Amino acid sequence: MESDSVSNSAIPRQSLTSAVADRLRDQIIRGIIPEGDQLRQDAIAKEYRVSRIPVREALRQLEAEGLISIVQHRGAVVRALSPDDVEELFTIRALLEPELLKLSIPHLTEKDFADADKILRTYVSELKHADHVGMGTAQLGVPFCFVLAVQPAVLHVGSPHHQQ
DSSP states (O other): OHHHHHHHHOOOOOOHHHHHHHHHHHHHHTTSSOTTOEEOHHHHHHHHTOOHHHHHHHHHHHHHHTSEEEETTTEEEEOOOOHHHHHHHHHHHHHHHHHHHHHHGGGOOHHHHHHHHHHHHHHHHHHTSTTOTTHHHHHHTSOHHHHHHHOHHHHTOOOGGGGO
């Protein structure tokens, strides 16, 4: 009986270190904290209302994940993505986003479809420019499967999803 109550009542707890790492990771991935920005332990600890110890451990975790670099005499700095990193991210997106879209379609509203159409039109328009200057910003809002449907050759993604 006791073993049942223990297994049923156990709630996984997130450490402060994990919570800080999750929040920083999310801000880095979303571009809220841009590449090249210095991450100061004291400022992060003050903002998140935690001590510097979980911040320091979170920064070590993010360094191990490759999101930041700890530079001597400079501290933690958000890494720039290499071309290989970008290619890996696009490959992952090409595999995940069609499935996510398939699952989300029944829940999308007319406004969602109108917003997606507007983003897609912006992307297509920017593809027509010879220099593709705005392509990066437009693409941020486009579900990747829309991009694949419009211009698979531009991205050189070998995903079977773009042939559907």
